[in-house]
Amino acid sequence: MHITIDETDSRPIYQQIVDEIKRLIARGELLEQSQLPPVRQLATDLGINFNTVATAYRELQAEGLIAVRHGAGAIVASSKANKKSRLELRAPLRTALTQLVLAGHARSEVMRIVGEELRALSP
Amino acid sequence: MHITIDETDSRPIYQQIVDEIKRLIARGELLEQSQLPPVRQLATDLGINFNTVATAYRELQAEGLIAVRHGAGAIVASSKANKKSRLELRAPLRTALTQLVLAGHARSEVMRIVGEELRALSP
């Protein structure tokens, strides 16, 4: 399992980890029941604080995507996220699309970019 | 100009205002050179502190979208002046699309939702 942290990314580190793992699950690279790396190991690999990884795992557990077993590591519990409200799904999409439009991209171009990202998500 | 604040939204209030105004600019409802409401008035309308609105306006000014003139209110400076890096444009989109996929939406369904949001963005 490969995860990258980008120092220049404005998202907090724990959020980057959450997003990357979700992406791996969505892509099918992390299957249900498969093992996640131990918190301490991932923290060492990424050169970040132990608590930061723990926060990320806690968030993923709260969303029902992984199951953390005390002393036995974490596994992927489900490849389907908990029900999110319409707002939680739409607001981030709306914001992302608005930025693309304000950047000067025509509607057709935005659709092309979305298609590109979608294909990269589930190849 | 109508803006809504959602208490249940996880984004900070000033960010919601920023996003809403960007949306209004992208939609063409706020034209270049048009006046934005005074910070204190918008704050009263939204039932929040005026400093919160001022923070939103400062952010929009830093991005070059509005011009705040001391003593003379704020106007829309440019509807297409956002210099965002590829990362700043793609990362939020990627996260939003991942959420939709994890929510169980098929690729075609995601494209439909995106199209719907895009049409709502530039009617």
Place this chain on the structure above:
Amino acid sequence: MHITIDETDSRPIYQQIVDEIKRLIARGELLEQSQLPPVRQLATDLGINFNTVATAYRELQAEGLIAVRHGAGAIVASSKANKKSRLELRAPLRTALTQLVLAGHARSEVMRIVGEELRALSP
């Protein structure tokens, strides 16, 4: 007497007027005892508020550079500014030079730019 207001300049409008008139006096284009345009006329010419020009004239009068006679317009009182403290003279210079250095200009290049501006100031 020609003065230009730049909308994109971050300085307040009244300050731009003050700076421009000081520059004209320093250059010798406005000699002692010469007439300044009436407040209302300058405001009309520049397309700005009457009070803004009045504020600029008040500032220049406070510094002893112009004399405002009620109902008789303003004249250049002196081509030498009131004594400013060392801080008032040095701090703006220091800030301006720091910006040039941070912009990547070598010391010699900064001196060249300063020489250029100085020559433009008293030709």
Place this chain on the structure above:
Amino acid sequence: MHITIDETDSRPIYQQIVDEIKRLIARGELLEQSQLPPVRQLATDLGINFNTVATAYRELQAEGLIAVRHGAGAIVASSKANKKSRLELRAPLRTALTQLVLAGHARSEVMRIVGEELRALSP
């Protein structure tokens, strides 16, 4: 890291902090990647409110000179990352030089003062 606030200075406090830190970066006293003091500590040292320091840090971040990491303090991001327009660089210099000339300094004397300040800027 030593910063001084001058009550008699007309610049707002947060701006004085911004200018002082820029100066320290330009002088090479604050090297890239080095830590800035925590906002609350610097505020206590200067005897001001922490929000005022936070405003200064936010401004420096917006200009790309420092990177503020939520929960992990701020570091110097780049000692030469200022993208200022020609106007933003020249106007303050022009104003500062005009003041020196109006104070009665001959052109040669102004050049001497500028040289003095420049040497103090990068020792």
Place this chain on the structure above:
DNA sequence: GTGGTCTAGACCACG
């Protein structure tokens, strides 16, 4: 009447 600065203090988010 417009926005800007600063303070004081509470509570939250991140590492």
Place this chain on the structure above:
DNA sequence: GTGGTCTAGACCACC
């Protein structure tokens, strides 16, 4: 322990 957000209110600067 770090920075972020928000509020409340005072006073100032600009048009």
